[in-house]
Amino acid sequence: MKRRTLLLALATAGLTGCHSTPPPTPLANLNPEQNRGHQLFETRCAVCHYDRQSGSLHGPSLLGVFKKPALPSGAAATDERVSATILHGRNNMPAMANVVDQDDLNDLLAYLHTL
Numbered sequence: 001m002k003r004r005t006l007l008l009a010l011a012t013a014g015l016t017g018c019h020s021t022p023p024p025t026p027l028a029n030l031n032p033e034q035n036r037g038h039q040l041f042e043t044r045c046a047v048c049h050y051d052r053q054s055g056s057l058h059g060p061s062l063l064g065v066f067k068k069p070a071l072p073s074g075a076a077a078t079d080e081r082v083s084a085t086i087l088h089g090r091n092n093m094p095a096m097a098n099v100v101d102q103d104d105l106n107d108l109l110a111y112l113h114t115l
């Protein structure tokens with residue numbers, strides 16, 4: 001009996017290991033701002049990034065981006081840093097200051113926080 005309990009505990013620890021983050025908010029539960037951010041994500045970001053699953057596309061998955069302690073680059077996962085990445089680009093990620101205005105940016109950040 002004791003051994004089974006231990007195995008169960010180990011299995012549970014494996015499933016909820018230190019890299020797991022809470023799941024994204026279901027799309028049906030997004031508020032209007034987050035919903036608009038989701039639409040912008042589909043238009044501007046989805047070609048290069050997964051949002052609701054892990055794995056790289058052209059860039060890293062943004063699943064749990066604000067729930068993890070750091071961005072893929074190791075920089076702090078803050079609104080400021082992500083805004084700067086969107087506006088000014090980073091390595092192979094293009095700058096989008098010409099197509100994303102402040103309202104778009106706020107909505108995108110609102111959506112990214114639900115992932």
Ligand code: HEC
Nearest residue numbers: 044045048058059071072073075082085086090091092093
């Ligand atoms: C043309 C492809 C492309 C598009 C479009 C794109 N990205 Fe990226 N993105 C990348 C690549 C490539 C990286 C990895 C850059 C690196 O660190 O070398 C990246 C990195 C990132 C990072 C992590 C930055 C870090 O410091 O680790 C964030 C956050 C991000 N992108 C958000 C977005 C958002 C939000 C959008 C839409 C507004 C977007 N990206 C659109 C290619 C893209």
